[in-house]
Amino acid sequence: MAFTIFIFILLLKVSISVSTKNLTNLFTSVIVFGDSTADSGNNNYISTPFKADHLPYGRDFPGKIPTGRFSNGKLVPDFWVSLLGIKETIPPYLQPNLTDYDIRTGVNFASAGSGYDEVTSQISQVIPLTRQLRFFKEYLKRLKKVVGVEEAKRIVNGALVSISAGTNDFTISYYDLRTRKNDFAIGDYQDYVLKKLENFINELYKLGCRTMVVSGLPPMGCLPIQMASRFTRRCIKDQNFDARIYNQKLKKLLPQLQSSLNRSMIIYTNIYAPVMDMIRNPQKHGFTRTKVGCCGIGFEAGPICTPFTPLCTNPRNYLFFDSIHPSEAAYRFITKTLLKQILHYYNSSSHVY
Numbered sequence: 537m538a539f540t541i542f543i544f545i546l547l548l549k550v551s552i553s554v555s556t557k558n559l560t561n562l563f564t565s566v567i568v569f570g571d572s573t574a575d576s577g578n579n580n581y582i583s584t585p586f587k588a589d590h591l592p593y594g595r596d597f598p599g600k601i602p603t604g605r606f607s608n609g610k611l612v613p614d615f616w617v618s619l620l621g622i623k624e625t626i627p628p629y630l631q632p633n634l635t636d637y638d639i640r641t642g643v644n645f646a647s648a649g650s651g652y653d654e655v656t657s658q659i660s661q662v663i664p665l666t667r668q669l670r671f672f673k674e675y676l677k678r679l680k681k682v683v684g685v686e687e688a689k690r691i692v693n694g695a696l697v698s699i700s701a702g703t704n705d706f707t708i709s710y711y712d713l714r715t716r717k718n719d720f721a722i723g724d725y726q727d728y729v730l731k732k733l734e735n736f737i738n739e740l741y742k743l744g745c746r747t748m749v750v751s752g753l754p755p756m757g758c759l760p761i762q763m764a765s766r767f768t769r770r771c772i773k774d775q776n777f778d779a780r781i782y783n784q785k786l787k788k789l790l791p792q793l794q795s796s797l798n799r800s801m802i803i804y805t806n807i808y809a810p811v812m813d814m815i816r817n818p819q820k821h822g823f824t825r826t827k828v829g830c831c832g833i834g835f836e837a838g839p840i841c842t843p844f845t846p847l848c849t850n851p852r853n854y855l856f857f858d859s860i861h862p863s864e865a866a867y868r869f870i871t872k873t874l875l876k877q878i879l880h881y882y883n884s885s886s887h888v889y
Contacts, residue, residue, distance in 0.1 A: 563620055563696040563747070565642035568613045569668050569736075570700035570751075572648030572861060576611065577604025577628035579648045584661040586649040591843045592831055596851060596864055604628065606648055606838070608830065608851040609864030613644060613698055615871040620696070629671050636682045642695060645671050648838070651705035652732035655715055659708055665701060665736050676743060692744035699736070700751040700807075702782070705729050707756055711775060712765065726782045730789055737793055737802065747801045749878060750790060752783035754811045760827060761859035764834030769827045771815070783808055803881045810873040814855050814866060821869055822852065829856040830863060837861065 568574050572586070580589045580603075587604065588594075594602035596609040605611055614625040622641045627634060629643045645668040649660030657664035663671075680688040706725075709716045716725055737748060756762060756779050757772030766772060787804045794802040815826045828834050830848040831841040837858040848854060857863040862870065 563622075564691045564694035565640065566613060566617045566620065566622060566626060566696050566698065567642050567672070567692075567745070568626060568644040568646050568698045568700075569665060569672075570646040570698070571650045571702075571704055572606045572646075573703075573751075574611060574613055574644065574646035574698065574700045575604065575606065575628070575648040576613065576626055576644045576646070578630045578644065578646060579662060580604040580628070581630040581632075582647075582661075582663065584649065585839045586660050586662055587838060588648065588841075592841065592845070592847050593857075598624070604648075606858065606861040607864055607867065608857045610867065612700075612867050612871050612874065613646075615868065616696065616698065617642065619871075619875070629675060639675070639679050639682050640691065643675060645675075646700070649704060649708075651701055651703075651709065652729045652736065653705045653709055653716065656705045656709045659713065659715065660704070665732070669736065669739055672740075672743065689744055693746050695745065695747065697740060697745045697748045698751075699733075699748060702729060702733070702751075702753050703756060706753070706775070706778065706782075707759070707762060711756075711762070722778055723781070726778070726785055729782075730785055733786075734789065734793060738797070741797045741800060746799060747803075749803045749805055749874075750786065751805050751807050751874075752786050753779040754807045755779055755815070758811070758815055758827075759860055760829050760834045760856055761837060763827065764859065779808060801881075803878055805874045805877050807870065807874075810870050811855075811862075811866075814869065818855065821855075822865065823855050824853045826855040828854075829858040829860075830854040831858040835859055 579587050588602060588606045589604050590602050594605060597603055617623050617626045626642060626644045627638050629645050647663035649662040650657050650664055652665055654664045654666060710725055720728060755771060755776045757775030762772055762775060763769055790802045790804045794800050814821050814823060818826050830851045832845050836845050837860045841858045851857055851863045852865045854863050855866050
């Protein structure tokens with residue numbers, strides 16, 4: 537509740553064209569695609585080692601239960617649906633007991649370990665973006681049965697669609713396992729991944745999605761696991777440089793896509809900046825540790841972050857909960873920053889809706 541109040545105070549301080557609107561009426565639902573930064577539990581229902589269905593994951597989630605979220609608490613999509621007044625958290629699509637209300641208000645298709653490149657998902661044995669798209673088509677069929685064809689169209693047209701992926705393509709397929717490094721120079725692989733993303737957005741548009749928020753890459757070289765695997769506690773400059781170049785390309789691509797897709801709004805969100813701000817100014821955000829996760833010593837994530845792994849006493853002091861994924865405290869700050877970016881986009885957009 538305190539975080540919600542904070543956001544509304546923030547909105548009052550920002551002069552934007554949508555400031556007169558009720559925030560809870562901006563979107564009909566939230567639909568999520570992506571990787572472990574967004575997965576609210578889909579990997580619980582598939583055969584993969586990339587799971588967070590065990591403690592200490594979820595130790596600060598309502599009910600203190602592991603849900604499949606790779607953090608100690610909520611993720612950005614959960615904060616989205618809460619701030620928009622839709623529901624408290626967003627359920628995974630593969631959850632067997634989804635209600636009609638969940639279908640109307642939005643679900644999550646993300647899968648930890650996934651990427652735009654299908655090779656990445658094959659390595660991780662998880663749900664690639666192409667299959668997430670097939671699940672979305674199944675979802676649309678059920679939505680039409682629940683509310684009717686015209687109402688389903690209205691809901692999808694008015695949904696906030698979040699797309700967050702790409703990090704695994706580079707950290708897993710390119711840098712660590714080098715599966716793609718033998719096939720592509722880094723610039724060519726960036727273009728290859730971006731083409732996959734472009735195709736994905738075009739498919740979503742054909743299915744009725746109009747407002748899409750696309751996240752760039754974080755400073756990959758500052759992930760604890762990337763540093764630990766190279767026996768250092770310093771951010772890996774080359775990987776961060778590659779992330780910035782990719783983000784520049786993505787930022788250039790999305791307006792071109794928007795101009796080709798009538799009445800679409802495709803918004804780039806800068807993840808890199810808020811994560812680097814937390815790394816460079818930890819005290820400002822209440823962090824004491826930014827180079828190692830709360831769980832373990834630098835390598836632990838998923839199946840090797842367990843109740844038997846050394847755990848910090850207060851995840852709130854840590855930027856990362858495990859060797860890859862931010863803590864709930866970090867996700868709160870990221871959400872606040874992304875909201876400001878999206879509202880700024882609305883303010884500067886010449887589109888009429």
